[in-house]
Amino acid sequence: MTRAAAAAALAAAFLAAFSLGGRSARADETCSDSLHLKDGRFVDGIPIERADGGLRLKYPSGDVFVPSALVADYVATSAAGDVEARDEEERAKLEKGLVPFEGKWVPKARRDAAIKERTEQKRKQLEELKSHREWRNRYKKETKHFAFEHTIPPEIAQSYMDLLETYYDVFTKKWNIRPGPKTGKLPVCIYSDRKAFNRVSGAPYGVIGYFKFVDPKELDLYYDRLDERLTIDVLFHEGNHYLTHLIDPKFNYPAWVNESLAEYYGASQWDSAKREMSVGHIQEGRLVVIWDAIAGEEWLGLEEMIRIDRFSAIHYAWGWSFVHFLMETPAYASKFQKFYIGLAKDKGIKRVPWAWDMVEVPPDEQIKALRSYLGVKDLKALEKEWHDYIRNTLKIEGGRGFEKAGDWARTNGLEIKAKRFYEKAIELGSTNPLTHHNFGRMLIDKHEEIDRGIGLVRKAVELDPLNARFYATLAQGLKRKGGEENEKEAERLKQLAVEIDPDDYSLQLDIEDVFKD
Numbered sequence: 259m260t261r262a263a264a265a266a267a268l269a270a271a272f273l274a275a276f277s278l279g280g281r282s283a284r285a286d287e288t289c290s291d292s293l294h295l296k297d298g299r300f301v302d303g304i305p306i307e308r309a310d311g312g313l314r315l316k317y318p319s320g321d322v323f324v325p326s327a328l329v330a331d332y333v334a335t336s337a338a339g340d341v342e343a344r345d346e347e348e349r350a351k352l353e354k355g356l357v358p359f360e361g362k363w364v365p366k367a368r369r370d371a372a373i374k375e376r377t378e379q380k381r382k383q384l385e386e387l388k389s390h391r392e393w394r395n396r397y398k399k400e401t402k403h404f405a406f407e408h409t410i411p412p413e414i415a416q417s418y419m420d421l422l423e424t425y426y427d428v429f430t431k432k433w434n435i436r437p438g439p440k441t442g443k444l445p446v447c448i449y450s451d452r453k454a455f456n457r458v459s460g461a462p463y464g465v466i467g468y469f470k471f472v473d474p475k476e477l478d479l480y481y482d483r484l485d486e487r488l489t490i491d492v493l494f495h496e497g498n499h500y501l502t503h504l505i506d507p508k509f510n511y512p513a514w515v516n517e518s519l520a521e522y523y524g525a526s527q528w529d530s531a532k533r534e535m536s537v538g539h540i541q542e543g544r545l546v547v548i549w550d551a552i553a554g555e556e557w558l559g560l561e562e563m564i565r566i567d568r569f570s571a572i573h574y575a576w577g578w579s580f581v582h583f584l585m586e587t588p589a590y591a592s593k594f595q596k597f598y599i600g601l602a603k604d605k606g607i608k609r610v611p612w613a614w615d616m617v618e619v620p621p622d623e624q625i626k627a628l629r630s631y632l633g634v635k636d637l638k639a640l641e642k643e644w645h646d647y648i649r650n651t652l653k654i655e656g657g658r659g660f661e662k663a664g665d666w667a668r669t670n671g672l673e674i675k676a677k678r679f680y681e682k683a684i685e686l687g688s689t690n691p692l693t694h695h696n697f698g699r700m701l702i703d704k705h706e707e708i709d710r711g712i713g714l715v716r717k718a719v720e721l722d723p724l725n726a727r728f729y730a731t732l733a734q735g736l737k738r739k740g741g742e743e744n745e746k747e748a749e750r751l752k753q754l755a756v757e758i759d760p761d762d763y764s765l766q767l768d769i770e771d772v773f774k775d
Contacts, residue, residue, distance in 0.1 A: 292359075294330040301724065306334040315724075319754040322723050333358050391450065391763055393458045400443060402426075408448035410481045415448060417530045421490070422446065422497055424533055429501045429523075433595060437504045444500055445476040453767065455480035464671060467492035469499040471507075472614060485665070485692060495524035506602040509609075510618040513569035515598065518577030522585055525578075538586055542654045543662030544575035546679065550663070551575075552648075560641040564628075565621045571670045583647040590632055597631035657686035661693045668700050676700060691721035695728055702735040711735055726759035734772045749773075 293301040293313065305316040312325040313332060334342055341357050343349035348358075356363040359372065390397050391409055399406050401419050403426050408415045429435070449455040456463060459478045466488070467479035477500055479492045498520040502511060525539040551557070551572065558576040566573055584594040600607060601619055607627050612618040619627070625637065634640045660683035667676035680697035688694070698714030701707045712735040719728045733751035736744040752769050759765060 292333045293324065294332065295324075295328055295724070296330045299724065306332060308334060317754055317757045319750050319757055322754075322758070324723050328723075331361070393449070393454065403443060405443040405445045406448070407445060409450040409454065410448055414481065418446075418448065418489075418493060420530065420533050421493060421528050421535070424535055425494065425497050425526075426501065428535060429498070430504070433501075433505075433599065435501065435504050438507075441504065445474070447476060447478045449478070449480040450763070452480050452482070464669065466669065467496045469496045469503070471499070471503050475500075488665070490528055491524045494526045494528075495520045498523040502598075505599060508616050509602040510612045510616045511601065512564070512619065512621075512624055514563050514566060514573070514577050515581070515601070515624075517569050517574055518581040519598065521574055521578035522581045538582070540652060540654060540659075541575075541578050541582075541662075542659030543664075543666045544578045545652050545654055546659040546663035547572060547575040547666065548579055548648060550675070550679075557645060560644065561625065561637055564624055571666070571672070579648050579652060580644050582652070583644045584632075586651075587647070593632050597628055600627060600631060657683040657688045658690075660686065661688055661690055664693065665696060668696060673700060673704060689721060691718040691725065691728070694718040694721065695725075695731060698735070699731045702731065702738060705738065708735055708739050712739065724758060726755040726762060727765055729755040729758065730765055730769050730772075733769070737772065 289303050289305055291302070291304060291306040293304070293306060293315065295301075301315065307314045307316060309323060312323055312327075313329060313334070315322045315324060341348075341352060343352055351363050355366055357366045357369050359369040389395055393409060396407050396409050397412060397415065399415070399419070401423050404419070404422055406415060406419055430437075447459065449458060452466075455461060455478065456465075459468075461468060461478065467477075469475075469477045477496050479489065479496060482488045499516070502516065502519065521541055521544065523537060525537075525541045527536045527539055529535070558573070560580070563573065563576060563580070569577070581594075584590045601624070604627070607619055608623045609617040609619055629635065629637065632640065660679045664676045664679035664683060667673070667679055677697070677700075680693060680700075683690075683693055684697070694714045695718035698711040698718065701711030701714070712732065715728060715732045715735060718725070719732065722728065729751045733748040733755065736748040736751070752773060755769065756766055
């Protein structure tokens, strides 16, 4: 399907979703039912029926069962559109002409007017978002140190703007970085999904974000709606590359220390409400990767790591653990910071030309400087301390580390490892719907064990029955399995996915790609 055709299909989907005639996939004046989930999500305007163990939402393309354990509160109306009283107190309020709305009982006319006004506001908001969906119509906003360009909802983008500005202040203060007077505002490009990121930025598949350190400099990444923690990790990681670049823009840091420090800061936690960040957390996925290597007696030596020409995914894990060891060990923390700065600034360290007009420090000189700054004579002794730190100090709880390791391996194309990690996470009792979905989708995408993949995605739907993308993936699996009944059900699930979340434009484009034949 062409982009124009896909756009037309999306427009049709939005118009259908907002139709005021008959039952709609969105809230409107024909249905006042409302569901509040414990995770904070709301579903309005979809008819609700009580069912054993939960609620049944009546979408145009089929029912969706929501277990009571996921429900915070709800309002259900009768077929005639009247609210059904659950007890005598509610019956008395209904007889007075009151109806429940947003946790309060208000006159019906006031509720109807509020719903009508919000429906129109939502319509305008969606038109605004749609107009900014294409990169050529992107939002632009400058903050103190950055120039943001994005196609994601403004409220989400604002949180990331706050994160980067806070990060800038915290890091430059701790590391005593003073950017030059000609340092401009770094463009930060945030794309609405991975597909747009790859298409517009030109990043190859497998890259989830990058900092371009030569002119014109910029930081690029995408918003992962299903795994926002990944988006934040990338923002912290790539942001660290920019912040350390400010130490000396003409210096090329060796990957073993540059990527490793970025991974250390990549595990930072962000409290958007308080606009605070905290560091020193565990990269659980990286730690599981290390444990996997240790189980095979594949320890990485310190000097070996320093001399590696090309840092690969497994080296990121080892490097993170080494920097975590140094930064979280009081005897080494400040010395390591001075070493990091010294690589670029210390006049006593030998540097050689690298590329463009930049310089670097050869491995022998790196080792010499590391020993000098840390005050260690024997690199093997330091290596032993590091390895003991991994054995005795770095810990994870439950299966989350295996979930993250599975996502890491899948993202990097390591399907065999991803499968092993996902299976371990599920064996440990994972109830994370994304884990089941991602594992299942990987099997479906690879055309391997499609029945098993479908079963895993069905489990994801069971755990999160109002995640539209799960239905789309399930539709994809059934389509690939083939057969008249499966293809018919796939078509229904495709429509149901759009009805559940008509705001997710990337989802609808993905659906069009899968069903374009």
